[in-house]
Amino acid sequence: MxxxxxxxxxxxxxxxxxxxxxxxxxxxxxxxxxxxxxxxTEITARAQRLGIVACGTAREALAEAxxxxxxVTADQAVAAARDYAPHLLPGAAWLDLNSCAPGxxxxxxxxxxxxxxxxxxxxxxxxxxxxxxxxxxxLSGPYAEDLAPVLEGLPMQVxxxxxxxxxxxxxxxxxxxxxxxxxxxxxECALAAVAAGVEEEVFASLRDGHPQIDLAPRxxxxxxxxxxxxxxxxxxxxxxxxxxTELGLPNAMSAASVPWQRHLAACDVDPEISGEVGVLARxxxxxxxxxxx
Numbered sequence: 001m002x003x004x005x006x007x008x009x010x011x012x013x014x015x016x017x018x019x020x021x022x023x024x025x026x027x028x029x030x031x032x033x034x035x036x037x038x039x040x041t042e043i044t045a046r047a048q049r050l051g052i053v054a055c056g057t058a059r060e061a062l063a064e065a066x067x068x069x070x071x072v073t074a075d076q077a078v079a080a081a082r083d084y085a086p087h088l089l090p091g092a093a094w095l096d097l098n099s100c101a102p103g104x105x106x107x108x109x110x111x112x113x114x115x116x117x118x119x120x121x122x123x124x125x126x127x128x129x130x131x132x133x134x135x136x137x138x139l140s141g142p143y144a145e146d147l148a149p150v151l152e153g154l155p156m157q158v159x160x161x162x163x164x165x166x167x168x169x170x171x172x173x174x175x176x177x178x179x180x181x182x183x184x185x186x187x188e189c190a191l192a193a194v195a196a197g198v199e200e201e202v203f204a205s206l207r208d209g210h211p212q213i214d215l216a217p218r219x220x221x222x223x224x225x226x227x228x229x230x231x232x233x234x235x236x237x238x239x240x241x242x243x244x245t246e247l248g249l250p251n252a253m254s255a256a257s258v259p260w261q262r263h264l265a266a267c268d269v270d271p272e273i274s275g276e277v278g279v280l281a282r283x284x285x286x287x288x289x290x291x292x293x
Contacts, residue, residue, distance in 0.1 A: 001150075004065035005029040006058060006080055007072035008043055010229075011097060011128050015069070016050045018132030019154060024051035030061035032072075062087040067095060067150070068117075074099045074235040081108035085115035093118045093147055097137075099236035101173060101243040102166025109141065109165045118143045121165045122158075123172035127225075131157075138172070141165035173243040177254050180237050183222040184257035187264060190219040194281040203277075216277045223264065223271060223280055230265025234258045266291060 003023075005012045008031040016024060029052055033039035047054030055061040062068060062084060072080045077098035088094065094112040096105060096119065109119040123138040133156055139148055140161045151158045161167045193202040203216045226233065237258045244251035267287035274280050 001026060001066050002064045003027045003067045003069065004061045005052075006061070006068060006070045006084060007031055008033075008046055008054070009071060009073075011124065012069065012071040013046060013050060014128035014132045014135075015071075015156075016052060016133075018134065021051050023154065027052040028055050028061045028065065029053070030055045030058045032076075058084045059087045062089070062092070065089065065092060067093050069095045069097060071097050073232055074104075074239045078104055078108050078111075081111045085111050085117060088112070088115050088117040090116045091118060093120055093143065093150075095120045095122050095147075095151075097122045097124055099124070099172060099176070099232075099239060100169060101239040101246060102170045103242065103246045104239060105166045105169050106164075118147070119165065120144060120147050121168045123168040125172060125175075138168035140168035144168075170243065173240045176236060176240045177244070180233055180240070180261070181253055181257050183226055183233070184260035186215065186219050186222045187226065187260050190215065190223075190277060191281050191285060194278055195285055199278055199281070219277045220275055220280060223277075223284065226261055226264035227267060227269055227271040227284075230261040230263075234261035234265065237261060263288060 003026055005016070005027065008029045012029065016027060029047060031043045031054070034043045034054065034056060044054050066089065068088065070077060070080055077096060077100050081094065081096070094117050096108055105121045109121070112119040119141060120143050121140045125136045125138060128135050133154065135157065137156060137158045138161050139158050140163055142165070144160045148158050148160050161171065189202070190199070193199040206213070206215050237254055241251040241255040241258070244254060264284065267284050269280070269283045269287050271280070273283060
């Protein structure tokens with residue numbers, strides 16, 4: 001089976017590496033970074049490490065593909081469907097792994113269907129590392145039942161969510177209200193405590209009041225995720241806010257997490273410099289202060 005990836009970032013690399021060399025021989029990929037001189041070498045080198053073919057155009061990557069994994073960023077998912085749907089083989093499956101609102105997924109579904117393809121809403125429910133190709137995924141839409149056995153055979157770990165396209169993503173988006181929202185809230189609290197020099201008292205008080213949550217080690221983990229992936233998480237939270245709007249609900253909490261994710265992503269701080277929250281927080285505060293000048 002010929003497989004193509006649109007977008008060759010962390011998620012695509014993790015899945016492909018998990019499958020190994022036997023599957024890689026049938027995989028082609030296109031990443032928009034290939035069109036930029038400054039980043040083309042990065043994509044070529046990544047494809048070589050994975051043992052796959054990096055194509056110069058989406059048309060070339062999709063020419064023989066029966067399964068297409070779209071692994072771009074949330075804010076580019078609909079644009080990718082619109083730009084590349086004309087190059088799909090008739091009946092090819094477009095697997096949308098991007099963290100998008102259900103409404104965004106249904107827009108992409110319409111584009112793919114109009115081009116003669118089969119659209120599948122895929123919600124990736126955990127970080128791709130360490131499970132890689134076996135990261136748990138939810139599937140929804142009219143082709144979910146048909147395509148689930150195909151994906152299991154690659155292999156992947158998938159579960160069908162009954163209902164229309166967008167049901168799988170609704171689960172992920174609404175879950176992210178809490179997961180990514182807590183990341184932003186933790187950052188705001190921990191950085192303020194360190195900036196004020198009262199972190200020991202604040203962390204101890206929170207631990208006494210909520211013994212099941214130890215903020216200090218949790219903050220270190222959350223900082224690591226946001227420093228590495230904040231830009232992508234910010235785009236996801238914009239889609240989360242859109243999800244709540246589609247439901248007719250206020251989205252102030254989710255929308256407010258977007259700038260925190262972007263602030264942390266913009267910090268030039270190595271998340272591995274320390275496992276001690278105070279040291280890491282002070283490095284982030286220094287980076288934020290320099291960025292504001």
